[in-house]
Amino acid sequence: MESFLPLYMVTPLAAAFLIPLVGRVFSAFARTITPLVFLLLLILGIHYLLSGISSPLTYEVGGWQPVNGIPIAIYLVLDGFSTILLITINLIAFLAAFYSISYMKKYTAENNYYTLFCLMVAGMNGVVLTGDLFNLYVFLEIAAISSYALVAFGVEKTELEASFKYQVLGGMASLLILLAIGLLYWATSTLNITDISHILMIQGDNKIILFIQILLITGFGLKAAMVPFHAWLPDAHSSAPSPISAMLSGILIKAIGVYVLFRLLFNMFTLTYEIALTITVLAVLSMVIGGILAIGQQDYKRLLAYSSISQVGYILLAMGIGMMVLAQNGAKEIAALAILGGLFHLINHAVFKGLMFMNAGAVEHATGIRDLAKLGGLAKWLPLTSATSFTGSMAISGIPPFSGFFSKLIIIIAAIQANYYLLAFLAALVSIITLAYFLKLQKNIFYATFPEHIERVRKIPFTMKCSMVMLAILCLAMSLLIIPGIRDIVLIPAVEVLID
Amino acid sequence: MIVYLMCFILFLTGMYGVLSQRNLIKIVIGLSVMEISIFLFMALIGYIDAGVAPIVTQTGEQLIYVDPLPQAMVLTAIVIGLATNAMLLAIAIRLYKKYKTFDVRKINQLKG
Numbered sequence: 001m002e003s004f005l006p007l008y009m010v011t012p013l014a015a016a017f018l019i020p021l022v023g024r025v026f027s028a029f030a031r032t033i034t035p036l037v038f039l040l041l042l043i044l045g046i047h048y049l050l051s052g053i054s055s056p057l058t059y060e061v062g063g064w065q066p067v068n069g070i071p072i073a074i075y076l077v078l079d080g081f082s083t084i085l086l087i088t089i090n091l092i093a094f095l096a097a098f099y100s101i102s103y104m105k106k107y108t109a110e111n112n113y114y115t116l117f118c119l120m121v122a123g124m125n126g127v128v129l130t131g132d133l134f135n136l137y138v139f140l141e142i143a144a145i146s147s148y149a150l151v152a153f154g155v156e157k158t159e160l161e162a163s164f165k166y167q168v169l170g171g172m173a174s175l176l177i178l179l180a181i182g183l184l185y186w187a188t189s190t191l192n193i194t195d196i197s198h199i200l201m202i203q204g205d206n207k208i209i210l211f212i213q214i215l216l217i218t219g220f221g222l223k224a225a226m227v228p229f230h231a232w233l234p235d236a237h238s239s240a241p242s243p244i245s246a247m248l249s250g251i252l253i254k255a256i257g258v259y260v261l262f263r264l265l266f267n268m269f270t271l272t273y274e275i276a277l278t279i280t281v282l283a284v285l286s287m288v289i290g291g292i293l294a295i296g297q298q299d300y301k302r303l304l305a306y307s308s309i310s311q312v313g314y315i316l317l318a319m320g321i322g323m324m325v326l327a328q329n330g331a332k333e334i335a336a337l338a339i340l341g342g343l344f345h346l347i348n349h350a351v352f353k354g355l356m357f358m359n360a361g362a363v364e365h366a367t368g369i370r371d372l373a374k375l376g377g378l379a380k381w382l383p384l385t386s387a388t389s390f391t392g393s394m395a396i397s398g399i400p401p402f403s404g405f406f407s408k409l410i411i412i413i414a415a416i417q418a419n420y421y422l423l424a425f426l427a428a429l430v431s432i433i434t435l436a437y438f439l440k441l442q443k444n445i446f447y448a449t450f451p452e453h454i455e456r457v458r459k460i461p462f463t464m465k466c467s468m469v470m471l472a473i474l475c476l477a478m479s480l481l482i483i484p485g486i487r488d489i490v491l492i493p494a495v496e497v498l499i500d
Numbered sequence: 501m502i503v504y505l506m507c508f509i510l511f512l513t514g515m516y517g518v519l520s521q522r523n524l525i526k527i528v529i530g531l532s533v534m535e536i537s538i539f540l541f542m543a544l545i546g547y548i549d550a551g552v553a554p555i556v557t558q559t560g561e562q563l564i565y566v567d568p569l570p571q572a573m574v575l576t577a578i579v580i581g582l583a584t585n586a587m588l589l590a591i592a593i594r595l596y597k598k599y600k601t602f603d604v605r606k607i608n609q610l611k612g
Contacts, residue, residue, distance in 0.1 A: 134573050141580045148587055152594070158609050160595045165610070167588050168518065171531050174584075175538055178577060179511075182542045185570065235610040 002057040004044055005076045008086065008129055009139075011037050012122035016115045023111040030114035031101050038094035038121065045087040048078070049489065056080075056497075058131070071192045075131035080493025084343065085128045085259055088350045092250045093121045095467040096243040099358055102461035103243055103365060113153060113241075119146040120247065124255040133181045133191045140177070140256050144170050144223075147252055151240045162235035169232045173222035180215035183208065197268045205270065213275055216264060217282075224257025226316065227285040230309050237308065238301035242361025245301060249308040250354035254346055258312065262319055266498045273327040280320030284426060287313025291433040295440070300360045300370045303441060304353065310430060311349045311396065317423060318342030318411045322498075325418050332499060334417045339495050340487075341410030348395070348403045348478055355392040355471035359385055362468065363445060366458045372441065377450030381457040384465055386446040388472040393442050395475040397435035403478035503544060510537035524592040524602045528585065535581045539574045546570035 015037045019030045056079035064073035078086075097117060104110055123143025130136050148170065152163035185191060187208055188199045200209065218229070225233040233253070237245050265275065290309030297303035322338035325331065362385045363378065364370055379386040395402035398409075408431055415424035480486055514537060517530025546567030554565040592602070599607050 134576070138576060138580065141584070145580075145583055145587055148591075152591055155594060157598050160591055160598060161607050161610055164524070164588070164591050164595060164607075167584070167591065168527060168531065171584055171588070172515075172518065172534070175531075175534050179538050179541070182538065182545060182570070182573075185542075185573075186545045191569075239610075 001048075001051075001053065002059045002076075002078070004048075005057065005059040005078055005129060006061070007044065008041055008125040009122050011041065012118040012125065016118035016122065019111050019115045019118065023114075027110075030111050034114045034118060035094055035097040035101070037118065038090045038097055041125070042087065042090040042094055045083065045090060049083055049087065052489075054493065070190070071195055074135050075192060075194075076129045077131035077193075078129060079497045080495075081259075081263065081343075081497045082128045084347060084490060084494050085255060086125060088347050089121065089124050089128065089251050089255055092247060092350055092354045093117075095354065095470060096246050096358075099246075099361070099464050099467040100241075100243045101463045103361055103464060104241065107153065107241070113150070116146045116150050116153075117244075117247075119143075120150065120252070124251065127256050127260060131193050133184065133193060133196070135191075136260065137174070137178055137181055140223075140260070141174060143252065143256055144174060147244075147248060150244045151236045151248075153241055153244070154239070158235075159239045162232075162239035166232045166236040169222055169229070173219045173229075176215050176219035176222075180212045180219065183212050183215070187212070193264070193268050200269060205272065209269065210272075210274075213265070213269055216261065217275070217278060220257050220261040221282060224253050224261065224312060224316075225286075225309055226282045226312070227289050227309065228282070230286070230290070233309060234302050234305040237305040237357075238299060242301075242357055242364065245304075245360070246354040246357035249305065249357060250350040253308065253312060254315070254350065258315055258319075258346065262498065265323070271323055271327045273324065276320060276323035276327045279316060280324060280423070283313050283316030283320045284423065285313070286310065287317060287430050288426060291430045291437075295433065295437045297437075298372050300363065300372060300375075300441070300445070301357065303372070303437060304356050304360060307356075307396065307434065307437070308349075308353055310434065311345070311353065313430075314408065314411060314427065315342045315346050315349065317427065318345065318414065321411075321415055321418055321420060321423065324420075326499070330418065334414060336495050336499055337410060337417065338414035339498055340491055341407055341414055343491055343494050344410060344481060345404075345407035347481075348407050348475075351471055351474045351478060352392045352395045352404060355388060355468060355475065356396065358464070358468050358471065359389040359392060362460050362464055365464070366460060367454050369454070372444040374451060374453070375445045376448035377446070378457065379446040380450070382446075382460065385460060385468065388468045389446065390442060391472040391475050393438035397438050398431045399435070401479055402475055403481075404475075406479055406482045504541065507537050507541040507544065510540070513537075522604050524595060524604060524607075525589075527604070528588045528592060531588065532581070532585060535577075535584075539577060539581075542570045542574050542577070 015033050023030045056077055059076040060073035062073050104113055120143050123139045126139030127136055148163055148167045151166055152159050188196050222229040237249050286309050290306050294303050294306035318338045318341045322335040325335040369375055395404040398405045412424045412427050481490055511534055514530045514534030518527050521527050548566050551564045551566035554568040
């Protein structure tokens with residue numbers, strides 16, 4: 001069963017290799033192969049999820065068996081937490097690639113675009129699957145470097161500037177992570193995550209481990225755009241082509257930021273109250289400041305980018321509450337509830353933020369304008385985009401029965417049960433702020449009077465519509481994850497991985 | 501111990517360069533200095549006093565070998581560093597073509 005794990009890296013890498021070669025001869029090759037690869041990986045992931053195998057799968061690259069109990073090979077590990085991440089990554093990647101078929105026609109060098117796209121997804125799949133720290137760094141850099149190139153894909157002034165800023169900050173983050181990995185190898189003489197956790201358990205707490213944790217929080221905090229480290233995100237995410245913005249905001253900051261941080265903090269280090277408190281403070285800052293900054297934005301995609309910072313704050317807040325409860329030896333049920341809320345919000349955010357960026361791309365495709373003040377009255381011309389945008393807005397601001405309501409509700413309930421009333425209040429408050437700026441967005445673009453300077457509104461092509469509608473349906477369908485039968489299959493295994 | 505500290509000073513020098521310089525190329529140089537300080541540090545982790553290169557020979561003597569794993573890691577990291585530097589410089593050249601300057605203060609269309 002575990003022999004399918006390398007496929008998650010091998011097929012996108014093979015596609016990335018073949019596209020420049022075969023794409024020269026058959027121009028439609030890149031467009032068809034990219035969505036197909038992600039669809040295949042998505043089906044594999046769902047198949048594993050439904051097969052009901054409860055124990056994690058491990059695959060030794062190269063077939064090297066452990067010697068005297070010391071792992072030699074690079075391990076690929078698939079457990080509950082990585083499964084839901086893998087499915088989300090490949091789902092959004094499939095829909096974004098499908099969306100790109102029409103959207104990318106106005107750009108030249110389509111083959112390069114799809115090559116970079118495949119490389120980015122290969123990197124993210126690798127980060128999620130690997131059980132080896134240095135391998136994690138390599139895949140993280142593959143994903144990061146291809147995303148730098150994709151942000152600059154338009155090669156206009158703003159794109160290049162955003163990409164340079166993103167690269168300098170992202171490069172610094174990568175170096176801090178590499179330094180942390182080096183220090184960890186120094187302290188433990190191994191790179192396998194499970195092995196390190198055993199050694200750290202015996203060694204106990206010391207200053208060097210605390211320093212490593214701080215380095216990792218800074219590095220992955222930069223990648224995940226937590227608030228003191230967020231300056232690059234609004235520029236980078238708003239400058240990229242829209243399907244790439246959907247990938248970056250929906251998936252990349254979670255796969256190479258949030259996911260790795262919590263995988264390491266929960267499963268490798270021993271939880272301490274200080275680190276948990278740091279995460280919670282950063283989470284609250286991201287949530288509140290990201291939300292407040294989003295209100296004032298006049299650019300469609302910048303508003304969505306700031307909203308990403310705020311929503312990632314929710315995920316971090318839920319995880320932070322879980323960590324604080326666990327570190328103080330509180331009730332495990334409360335911690336489990338908080339972490340469940342965080343994971344649920346992570347999947348939901350990938351879906352609705354992907355949808356919102358695709359809507360932004362559709363509006364830009366139709367009118368060529370991103371400035372909210374210059375748009376208006378588009379509901380008559382783009383009824384479908386208006387409807388999907390409405391669905392996405394309602395889901396992200398937490399209106400029942402859309403998925404965002406349930407994840408935010410779980411986070412708030414967990415905060416109240418753990419007696420953090422201030423955090424619960426702030427989470428509810430930011431939810432209202434979110435509703436405010438999404439109503440502003442919806443009104444300014446779709447409902448106000450139609451401005452006269454827009455000469456014509458182009459039709460939205462089929463593949464773009466199709467992706468948007470599928471994501472809009474998912475916004476509703478994700479609410480089903482709250483039903484106990486489905487929750488036990490999808491979310492509970494992931495929560496158990498983090499708590500044990 | 502002093503070599504580790506010097507590595508750290510080199511790291512901080514690079515970081516100072518990235519934070520204080522206004523020229524795009526100098527920022528890239530600063531990042532490279534940071535990168536190389538970490539490579540040095542990782543190579544030092546695997547070093548053992550009086551150790552030899554880890555090549556198993558037929559003679560059967562018991563030698564002390566240095567740790568080969570950090571060396572392999574540094575090699576991989578150098579290749580990745582090459583990719584990042586190439587990417588950064590390519591963008592810097594494109595920026596120069598658009599703005600006709602390397603000064604970051606004049607490249608300010610986005611507000612952060």
